[in-house]
Each structure stands twice: as C-alpha cells, then as structure tokens.
Amino acid sequence: MSELFLYDTYTRSLRKFEPLSSGEVGLYTCGPTVYDYAHIGNLRTYLFEDILRRTLAFNGYTVRHVMNITDVGHLTSDADVGEDKMEKGSRRTGKTAWEIAAFYTEAFHCDLARLNILEPDVWCRATDHIAEQIGEIRCIEAAGFTYQTSDGIYFDTAKLPSYGYIGRLDITGLEAGRRVEMGEKRHATDFALWKFSPPDQKRQMEWDSPWGIGFPGWHIECSAMSAKYLSVYFDIHCGGEDHIAVHHANEIAQTEACHGTRLANFWMHGYFLQLDEAKMSKSTGEFLRIQSLLDRGYDPLAYRMFCLSAHYRTKLNFNWESLDGAVSALHRLRLAVYGWGDPGTALPDKPYLEKFTEAVNDDLNMPRALATTWDLVKSDLPDPVRKATVLAFDRVLGLKLAEWVPQEEPVRAEIAELVEQRRQARAEKRWQDADVFRERIAAAGYEIKDTPQGTQIARRTGA
Ligand code: AMP
Ligand code: ZN
Numbered sequence: 524m525s526e527l528f529l530y531d532t533y534t535r536s537l538r539k540f541e542p543l544s545s546g547e548v549g550l551y552t553c554g555p556t557v558y559d560y561a562h563i564g565n566l567r568t569y570l571f572e573d574i575l576r577r578t579l580a581f582n583g584y585t586v587r588h589v590m591n592i593t594d595v596g597h598l599t600s601d602a603d604v605g606e607d608k609m610e611k612g613s614r615r616t617g618k619t620a621w622e623i624a625a626f627y628t629e630a631f632h633c634d635l636a637r638l639n640i641l642e643p644d645v646w647c648r649a650t651d652h653i654a655e656q657i658g659e660i661r662c663i664e665a666a667g668f669t670y671q672t673s674d675g676i677y678f679d680t681a682k683l684p685s686y687g688y689i690g691r692l693d694i695t696g697l698e699a700g701r702r703v704e705m706g707e708k709r710h711a712t713d714f715a716l717w718k719f720s721p722p723d724q725k726r727q728m729e730w731d732s733p734w735g736i737g738f739p740g741w742h743i744e745c746s747a748m749s750a751k752y753l754s755v756y757f758d759i760h761c762g763g764e765d766h767i768a769v770h771h772a773n774e775i776a777q778t779e780a781c782h783g784t785r786l787a788n789f790w791m792h793g794y795f796l797q798l799d800e801a802k803m804s805k806s807t808g809e810f811l812r813i814q815s816l817l818d819r820g821y822d823p824l825a826y827r828m829f830c831l832s833a834h835y836r837t838k839l840n841f842n843w844e845s846l847d848g849a850v851s852a853l854h855r856l857r858l859a860v861y862g863w864g865d866p867g868t869a870l871p872d873k874p875y876l877e878k879f880t881e882a883v884n885d886d887l888n889m890p891r892a893l894a895t896t897w898d899l900v901k902s903d904l905p906d907p908v909r910k911a912t913v914l915a916f917d918r919v920l921g922l923k924l925a926e927w928v929p930q931e932e933p934v935r936a937e938i939a940e941l942v943e944q945r946r947q948a949r950a951e952k953r954w955q956d957a958d959v960f961r962e963r964i965a966a967a968g969y970e971i972k973d974t975p976q977g978t979q980i981a982r983r984t985g986a
Pocket of ligand 1: 553554555556557563564565566567568593762763764765766793794795796797
C-alpha cells in the first residue's frame with residue numbers, strides 16, 4: 524500500500540502522514556457558525572474534510588473526528604468589533620439566539636446527510652463549553668499573554684515571537700493597514716479572548732467570568748474543545764483557507780501560550796468555491812445552499828461529484844453547466860455500476876486498487892482517483908470484479924454507488940446529458956444539432972437559458 528502524503532499549510536509542504544500515536548488519528552475540523560444556513564461553498568470545505576477522513580480510514584486508521592458548532596462569539600468583523608453573528612441573526616429573524624442556533628444546527632446536520640458526509644464522532648457546541656474556555660483563558664493569563672481593555676480581555680500577540688507563522692503574516696504591514704479598527708488594542712493582530720457584555724445592553728448569550736459578565740471570543744472555543752476531546756497536541760486540524768491568517772493563527776497562539784506545545788501536527792485547508800469568480804459569503808445573505816439545488820431538481824450527490832472533480836487546493840468556480848456535467852457523469856457511473864450486478868465473492872482488482880490508493884494518498888488527488896474510476900469502467904475486467912473494486916473506491920468517493928437503482932433517478936440526469944450534448948454541438952458550431960437538442964429538452968418539459976454564467980435549465984411552468 525502506498526504511503527499517505529498530505530499538504531501541511533504550516534510548513535507549506537507535502538509531508539508523509541504518520542499518526543502521533545499508532546493506529547488512531549485525532550482530527551479537528553472547524554464547524555459552522557449557526558446563524559444561517561450553510562452555503563454550498565461552506566459545504567465544499569466539509570466535503571474535503573470528509574474525503575480526508577474517509578482516506579484516513581481507507582488507510583486503516585481509526586479516526587476520532589471532532590467538530591465544533593460556533594453558536595456564540597463569532598463577530599461580524601474579524602477585528603473583534605461589530606456584532607455577534609448570533610445576536611444579529613436573532614434581530615433579523617425575531618427568534619432568540621438560542622432558537623436560531625438550534626434551527627441552523629439541525630439544518631446543517633441535514634445538509635451533511637444529503638451529501639453523504641460522515642458525522643463526526645464528537646459534536647461540541649461553544650455554549651456548552653464556557654467553563655473550559657474560561658479555564659483556557661485563565662491559563663493564558665497566568666502565562667502572561669493577556670491584557671484588559673474597556674471591552675474585554677485580549678491576547679498580546681507581540682509577546683509570542685512565533686505569532687502568525689502559519690499565515691506568514693507581514694505584521695508591520697498589518698499594523699499600518701488596520702489602525703482604524705484597533706480601538707484600545709495594542710497591536711493590530713491582538714484578539715479578544717473574552718468580551719464584556721455592553722454595559723447598556725442585555726445580551727441573550729452571556730456568562731459570568733473572573734473578568735466580568737460577557738462571552739468568549741471566537742478562537743478560544745477551538746483551542747479549548749480540541750484539547751478536551753482530542754489532546755492539546757493532535758494529528759490534523761482543518762478548515763477553509765480563510766481561516767489560515769486569523770482564526771488558525773489565533774488558535775495556535777492560544778495553545779502555544781497556555782500549553783507550550785504546538786496545536787496540531789498537520790494543518791490542512793480547503794480552497795474556496797467561487798460563484799462567477801466572486802467570493803461566496805454567508806454574511807451577504809445571498810448564496811446557494813443544498814436546498815437551492817434540490818429546488819431545481821438536482822440530486823445533492825451530483826454536487827459531491829462536482830466537488831470531487833477539482834483538487835481541494837484549487838479554487839473551484841460554480842456554475843450550472845458544470846453541475847450538469849457532474850449530473851451526467853454521476854448518472855453514467857451509476858448506470859455502469861448498477862449494470863455490473865452483484866459482486867458475489869469477487870475481490871477488488873489489486874492493480875486498480877493500488878492506482879486508486881496512490882491517487883487519494885497523493886494529497887487527496889480526487890480528479891486522478893475519478894480518472895482511475897473511469898478507467899475501471901472502460902476496462903474489460905469481469906463485472907463482479909469491477910463491482911467489488913468500485914465499491915471499495917466508494918468508501919472514499921462516498922457516492923452511495925451500492926444503493927442506486929435506475930428507477931429512482933430523476934429525469935434530470937437525462938436532461939443534463941442532452942444539455943451536455945447541446946453544449947458540445949455548440950462548441951463545434953454544429954448549430955442545427957444544437958437546435959435539435961434544445962427541442963428535445965423542451966419536449967421533456969424543460970426550458971433552457973444561456974446566461975453569462977453558463978446554461979441553466981428549469982422546469983417549464985405548467986409543464
Ligand atoms: P462559517 O460557518 O462561516 O464559520 O464557515 C464554515 C466553513 O466554511 C469554514 O471552514 C470556512 O473556512 C468555510 N468557507 C467559507 N466560505 C467558503 C467558500 N466560499 N468555499 C469554501 N469554504 C468556505
Ligand atoms: Zn476553529
């Protein structure tokens with residue numbers, strides 16, 4: 524079996540993965556801030572983490588996966604000013620911050636299930652771990668890394684020489700750039716560990732502490748909960764690429780200040796999903812979520828297939844045309860796999876298994892793993908062997924290939940196939956053929972629209 528290599532953001536290098544203690548891998552993935560639904564960009568990051576987790580299991584490791592739920596302390600600005608996203612969500616919807624957290628946590632579970640993302644072994648809510656966070660802050664305070672301002676307890680980043688290494692931060696440049704947002708902070712990179720409740724306003728989420736009534740800063744929850752459920756130093760810590768410069772730099776600083784050790788052996792980050800080259804952001808309130816795809820008749824696993832088509836360390840642009848490509852690819856794969864029947868007693872084909880393993884073990888190279896899957900489809904191996912092999916691949920791909928039966932497939936896949944054929948016809952300037960495909964799509968009750976973002980299809984109203 525080939526060795527597993529993973530890209531470690533901390534050292535900016537591909538490193539051979541070996542667990543800190545034999546056989547078991549501690550994995551911590553920063554979870555959602557539950558003031559709104561997850562968008563498909565957020566879910567790209569959770570899909571990458573799911574592939575990582577499955578790859579670790581595929582390599583024979585037992586994984587202990589911990590994910591937090593941020594239900595307090597994440598402010599609208601990373602500079603520790605602005606409103607708590609939960610309290611803001613509460614004003615927007617008229618529900619309490621607690622109700623909102625419960626509602627969107629449930630919606631998040633539902634999205635994970637729709638994408639066949641494995642549930643973590645431990646879910647931990649920030650609001651259930653206030654005592655642990657206070658303990659961690661006290662520890663940082665005792666080590667001499669904190670100071671108090673009129674609105675909270677802050678981490679003095681200048682006292683930690685290694686601060687910001689993970690982001691390769693140009694601290695002098697930041698000082699100049701962020702002066703406006705600094706308030707009473709001593710340095711631009713200093714961050715809140717504990718924020719006091721505003722004197723004139725009762726917050727919905729607030730707790731007593733040695734420093735006064737308030738709430739924890741966003742970063743402390745991950746240091747406190749990863750230490751509790753894994754250990755102060757564990758194997759792999761993940762998040763989206765936006766976490767590198769601030770959130771993860773701060774988590775590392777907290778743990779180093781308090782425990783005098785590094786936080787995690789590997790740091791891995793998923794690159795962003797973009798929509799028409801623009802950043803997809805929850806805070807603008809305009810984004811696509813899994814339900815948006817379902818509303819247009821898409822199978823959520825087609826989105827999983829779409830994400831598998833790009834390496835997690837490349838930006839991925841979302842458009843409907845590419846999603847349609849994933850729909851038809853998934854349909855073709857499902858049909859082939861279904862057609863191979865029962866694997867019986869057949870074992871996976873060793874050379875194919877080795878090729879697939881080499882791809883996933885090469886820093887989760889899923890485009891290559893998929894190419895190997897298509898080679899298997901085209902191969903002349905006996906059907907039961909192909910079936911046994913693809914089902915082994917699916918332990919990582921997570922496309923539920925064993926469960927699919929043709930009659931469950933929505934008409935969408937055939938339409939996507941027609942859309943793809945029309946696209947090819949247009950690319951080759953076969954305009955008459957393209958028109959024929961358009962008519963066939965219309966005859967099936969779908970309307971096709973060419974937009975700058977690609978081709979979109981929708982059910983014709985009244986069809
Ligand atoms: P949040 O709920 O905003 O705390 O974000 C949840 C996760 O999604 C974090 O790991 C973010 O880094 C990640 N994320 C945010 N926006 C995107 C995006 N457009 N594409 C991929 N991941 C993202
Ligand atoms: Zn975190």
